[in-house]
Amino acid sequence: MTFYEKLRSIQEKNESLLCIGLDPDIRRIPGSLRASANPVLEFNRRIIEATADLVCAYKLNLAFYESYGEAGWRTIQATLALIPPEIVSIGDGKRGDVGNSSDAYAQALFQTHNFSACTVSPYMGEDSVTPFLRDEERGAFLLALTSNPGARDFQYLRVRGKPLYEHVIAKAKKWNRRGNCGLVVGATRPRELKKIRALAPGMPLLIPGVGSQGGDLKTAVRSGCDRSGYMAIINSSRGIIYASAENDFATAARGAAIALQEDINRYR
Amino acid sequence: MTFYEKLRSIQEKNESLLCIGLDPDIRRIPGSLRASANPVLEFNRRIIEATADLVCAYKLNLAFYESYGEAGWRTIQATLALIPPEIVSIGDGKRGDVGNSSDAYAQALFQTHNFSACTVSPYMGEDSVTPFLRDEERGAFLLALTSNPGARDFQYLRVRGKPLYEHVIAKAKKWNRRGNCGLVVGATRPRELKKIRALAPGMPLLIPGVGSQGGDLKTAVRSGCDRSGYMAIINSSRGIIYASAENDFATAARGAAIALQEDINRYR
Numbered sequence: 001m002t003f004y005e006k007l008r009s010i011q012e013k014n015e016s017l018l019c020i021g022l023d024p025d026i027r028r029i030p031g032s033l034r035a036s037a038n039p040v041l042e043f044n045r046r047i048i049e050a051t052a053d054l055v056c057a058y059k060l061n062l063a064f065y066e067s068y069g070e071a072g073w074r075t076i077q078a079t080l081a082l083i084p085p086e087i088v089s090i091g092d093g094k095r096g097d098v099g100n101s102s103d104a105y106a107q108a109l110f111q112t113h114n115f116s117a118c119t120v121s122p123y124m125g126e127d128s129v130t131p132f133l134r135d136e137e138r139g140a141f142l143l144a145l146t147s148n149p150g151a152r153d154f155q156y157l158r159v160r161g162k163p164l165y166e167h168v169i170a171k172a173k174k175w176n177r178r179g180n181c182g183l184v185v186g187a188t189r190p191r192e193l194k195k196i197r198a199l200a201p202g203m204p205l206l207i208p209g210v211g212s213q214g215g216d217l218k219t220a221v222r223s224g225c226d227r228s229g230y231m232a233i234i235n236s237s238r239g240i241i242y243a244s245a246e247n248d249f250a251t252a253a254r255g256a257a258i259a260l261q262e263d264i265n266r267y268r
Numbered sequence: 269m270t271f272y273e274k275l276r277s278i279q280e281k282n283e284s285l286l287c288i289g290l291d292p293d294i295r296r297i298p299g300s301l302r303a304s305a306n307p308v309l310e311f312n313r314r315i316i317e318a319t320a321d322l323v324c325a326y327k328l329n330l331a332f333y334e335s336y337g338e339a340g341w342r343t344i345q346a347t348l349a350l351i352p353p354e355i356v357s358i359g360d361g362k363r364g365d366v367g368n369s370s371d372a373y374a375q376a377l378f379q380t381h382n383f384s385a386c387t388v389s390p391y392m393g394e395d396s397v398t399p400f401l402r403d404e405e406r407g408a409f410l411l412a413l414t415s416n417p418g419a420r421d422f423q424y425l426r427v428r429g430k431p432l433y434e435h436v437i438a439k440a441k442k443w444n445r446r447g448n449c450g451l452v453v454g455a456t457r458p459r460e461l462k463k464i465r466a467l468a469p470g471m472p473l474l475i476p477g478v479g480s481q482g483g484d485l486k487t488a489v490r491s492g493c494d495r496s497g498y499m500a501i502i503n504s505s506r507g508i509i510y511a512s513a514e515n516d517f518a519t520a521a522r523g524a525a526i527a528l529q530e531d532i533n534r535y536r
Contacts, residue, residue, distance in 0.1 A: 125418025150393020
């Protein structure tokens with residue numbers, strides 16, 4: 001099964017385009033979990049158990065895990081083991097390096113860990129990106145137009161009449177020989193999102209930035225889906241995992257996930 | 269002491285612009301080390317002990333360590349503890365993410381681990397880069413023009429008459445408020461290296477790509493140094509750490525490092 005097929009399959013099964021970002025900040029985890037051997041893992045376990053029927057994907061922002069050092073990598077491994085295999089797991093590390101180093105990153109993400117997809121930075125070009133696309137069962141989302149303010153610094157620069165991010169998209173389409181390349185496009189860029197969907201009608205779009213970053217959900221969904229109403233992945237992290245700071249955080253996360261899933265499906 | 273001062277100080281003390289890349293591939297480590305509890309760490313220890321008086325920096329390519337999972341992160345930590353504190357240690361991970369994620373990456377590299385510098389990818393712009401520049405004692409090398417073939421895909425695209433990498437350099441100069449920002453420029457780009465040194469006369473340049481990637485050492489040194497003959501960091505990985513595949517690897521690495529250090533100093 002190719003990565004696209006896997007994504008489409010779970011989106012249909014759970015009738016969900018929702019991706020929950022598991023970006024646990026130890027300072028925001030309820031006090032009742034702090035006594036457990038691995039509070040972050042326990043937090044993730046409770047969130048996953050409460051939401052696995054509502055999502056198409058979980059995304060782990062590797063930055064947060066790395067800041068815990070060695071224990072963080074153990075937590076990634078253990079968290080991945082808790083995610084049902086039919087759900088997409090995205091290692092969000094925005095990697096990208098010379099060919100043999102990207103090979104090692106791809107090995108780290110897809111073999112050492114068992115992510116089904118990852119995010120990749122395009123700046124270093126083809127040999128830095130294609131190692132992440134070698135296995136048709138694993139996906140790579142190339143950064144195109146990101147949700148943060150700094151996107152203005154380089155991504156909009158005009159090259160031969162088109163913004164840089166469109167050149168990235170053109171290359172992504174060329175490199176997508178196995179049906180496993182996607183794009184990252186921020187929900188904070190509603191107009192561009194529509195154009196990007198037209199440029200890459202069949203690619204999955206990973207769309208962060210709804211919720212705390214202020215992206216408009218309705219436009220993100222309407223513009224981000226493909227013609228059949230799938231292949232957009234709407235990510236929410238803090239809005240769901242910190243829906244409550246108390247012991248009811250898992251129930252609250254489920255409530256927030258249901259509300260967002262329903263909103264997304266209303267707009268599709 | 270700012271990062272620039274630290275770099276200059278060790279370059280003067282050891283009279284060396286040489287950086288050794290500790291990118292250990294378990295398959296290329298001599299068989300005699302494989303029985304030790306942590307062969308990669310033992311390999312690094314022997315290389316560091318044999319070369320610490322010959323270098324200004326060690327660079328750890330994080331990709332290789334990550335491919336070993338949890339043990340890899342333990343090895344990073346233990347390797348950093350073996351590097352004398354006056355020598356620059358570079359965490360080469362080419363990170364870069366939205367502001368709060370880059371904060372977490374900076375924490376991982378500079379606090380959880382204790383790197384004195386890192387490499388950063390520019391694609392996501394200011395808020396993705398500046399978290400790595402907050403502490404004047406720690407440096408960040410922004411990817412400008414890389415040594416790999418894929419550099420052609422985006423870095424040379426012309427924006428308002430100038431290649432993209434020059435726009436990155438202009439921003440790097442602007443973001444360099446604390447004297448701790450450097451640039452990555454491949455030794456495989458001799459003409460551009462000269463131009464880049466002129467554009468950023470005071471910045472340290474991290475220059476990979478001599479040796480196995482085919483960059484010309486003489487031009488890299490002549491073009492990469494600042495006016496006083498410092499602030500270029502010439503990285504070599506495989507050419508030094510795999511100078512011998514036998515038990516004499518550390519002695520051979522010392523020999524290769526001396527030869528390269530002398531060549532560099534001859535061309536300065």
